[in-house]
Amino acid sequence: MLMPSTLSLLRSIFRDRDERRLAIAVWASGFSAGAALGPIVGGFLLEHFSWGSVFLMAVPVLVPLLVLAPFFVPESRDPAPGRFDPVSVLLSLATMVPIVYGIKKLAVDGPTLTVGALFVAGVVFGWLFVRRQRTLPSPMLDMTLFRRGTFSGAILVNLLSVVGLVGFLYFVAQHLQLVVGLTPMVAGFALVPGLALMIVSGLAVVPVAKRFPPRVVVPVALGFSVVAYVMVALSTADLALLIIAFALLGIGIGAAETVSNELILSSAPAAKAGAASAVSETAYEVGAVLGTAVLGGILAAFYRAQLVLPAGLPDAAADAARETLAGAVAVSHTLDDATLAESLRVAAAHAFDSGVVVTALIGAGLIVVAAVIAATTLGGTRGASTK
Known part of the structure; x- marks a missing residue:
C-alpha cells in the first residue's frame, strides 16, 4: 500500500521530468537500502534473540512515519476516484491465488488434474476481472493504460526483472547459509555489495537516460543481469563468484527499474498517476511471487529429482531430506553417525546446486525476454525534460 502511494506522489511533486527521474532513483534506492539492511539486522536478531524479534524491526521506523x-x-488524489468495487478485489484474488498455488503444486506433485483445474480457474477469474474492468464506469484498474505500448512494456520489464531478482535471492540465500555454512548475518553482509551497486546504478543511470533512449539503456542494463545468471550457471562453488554475480545483477536491475518506473509515470495521464503506480507495484508483487513460486518451484523439483540419499538413512530422516535442502541439513545434525550425516549434506548440496544450474539458465532467459521487450516497446527518444 505504501509503494503505489509514494510513487504516485513523485508525479505530483516533481513536474520536471529530469527531477522526477532523479527522485524515482532516490525512491528506488530507499528500497534497495532497506533490502541491504534487512538481512543484516535480521541476521543479528536471529543470532541473539527469538525469531519473533524480526517482526519488531519495522516498529522504530513506522512510528516516526x-x-x-x-x-x-x-x-x-484523483479528482474523480470512483467507487470502491469489492467484486473486483475478490476477482483479482480469485485470479492470483489458484495460479500461484497451482505453480507450487506443479513443483511438488508434477502435472496433475488438480494443477490443471487450478490454472483454468485462475484464467477464468482473470478473464472475468478484465471484463468487469472494461464495463465499470470507474474501474479498479483502468485497462486503457495498457493500450500505451511504453506503459505495458515498462510494466513487463519490471515484472520480469523482479522475477529474476527474487529467484536469484531465493537460491543464493540458501546456498550461502546451507551449503557454504555462513551465519544469517554474514550471509546478509555477502549480499551488501550487490545491493549497494543496485543503489549506485539506479542513481548513475539518471544522466545516462538523458543522453540515450530507453530502448537502448534498459536492454544494456539488463545485459549485466544476464551475465550474472550465466556466471552462476557455470559455477556455484566459488563464493567470490557468487558475490560478483549478484553485484552484476544489482547493476542491471537498479538501472533498468529506475528508467522503467519513470516511463510508467510519464506515460500515464497525471490524474491516473495513482493507478499507474498501483499497476507498477502489482507487477513488483506478482514478480516476487512468481520468482519464488516458478524459479523456486523448478529448483525444488530438480533438487528432489537429483537427490541420491546415502544408504542407512532412517525413513523419517529421508522424508525430511527429500522435502528441501534446509530439511536435509537440519536432519543431518540429528544423526549420530557423523559419516552418514556428512554424506547426506554432500548429497543434498550436490542436488541443490544441480537445480541451481537449470534455474539460473531459466532466469537468464527471462531477463533476455525483458531486454527484448524493452528494445521493442520503450521508444527511441531520449528522456528530455518535460513539464
Missing part, C-alpha cells in the same frame, strides 16, 4: 507523514507529505 505515522507521526511525521501528515506534516511533511503533501496531499494528492
Whole structure:
C-alpha cells in the first residue's frame, strides 16, 4: 500500500521530468537500502534473540512515519476516484491465488488434474476481472493504460526483472547459509555489495537516460543481469563468484527499474498517476511471487529429482531430506553417525546446486525476454525534460 502511494506522489511533486527521474532513483534506492539492511539486522536478531524479534524491526521506523507523514507529505488524489468495487478485489484474488498455488503444486506433485483445474480457474477469474474492468464506469484498474505500448512494456520489464531478482535471492540465500555454512548475518553482509551497486546504478543511470533512449539503456542494463545468471550457471562453488554475480545483477536491475518506473509515470495521464503506480507495484508483487513460486518451484523439483540419499538413512530422516535442502541439513545434525550425516549434506548440496544450474539458465532467459521487450516497446527518444 505504501509503494503505489509514494510513487504516485513523485508525479505530483516533481513536474520536471529530469527531477522526477532523479527522485524515482532516490525512491528506488530507499528500497534497495532497506533490502541491504534487512538481512543484516535480521541476521543479528536471529543470532541473539527469538525469531519473533524480526517482526519488531519495522516498529522504530513506522512510528516516526505515522507521526511525521501528515506534516511533511503533501496531499494528492484523483479528482474523480470512483467507487470502491469489492467484486473486483475478490476477482483479482480469485485470479492470483489458484495460479500461484497451482505453480507450487506443479513443483511438488508434477502435472496433475488438480494443477490443471487450478490454472483454468485462475484464467477464468482473470478473464472475468478484465471484463468487469472494461464495463465499470470507474474501474479498479483502468485497462486503457495498457493500450500505451511504453506503459505495458515498462510494466513487463519490471515484472520480469523482479522475477529474476527474487529467484536469484531465493537460491543464493540458501546456498550461502546451507551449503557454504555462513551465519544469517554474514550471509546478509555477502549480499551488501550487490545491493549497494543496485543503489549506485539506479542513481548513475539518471544522466545516462538523458543522453540515450530507453530502448537502448534498459536492454544494456539488463545485459549485466544476464551475465550474472550465466556466471552462476557455470559455477556455484566459488563464493567470490557468487558475490560478483549478484553485484552484476544489482547493476542491471537498479538501472533498468529506475528508467522503467519513470516511463510508467510519464506515460500515464497525471490524474491516473495513482493507478499507474498501483499497476507498477502489482507487477513488483506478482514478480516476487512468481520468482519464488516458478524459479523456486523448478529448483525444488530438480533438487528432489537429483537427490541420491546415502544408504542407512532412517525413513523419517529421508522424508525430511527429500522435502528441501534446509530439511536435509537440519536432519543431518540429528544423526549420530557423523559419516552418514556428512554424506547426506554432500548429497543434498550436490542436488541443490544441480537445480541451481537449470534455474539460473531459466532466469537468464527471462531477463533476455525483458531486454527484448524493452528494445521493442520503450521508444527511441531520449528522456528530455518535460513539464
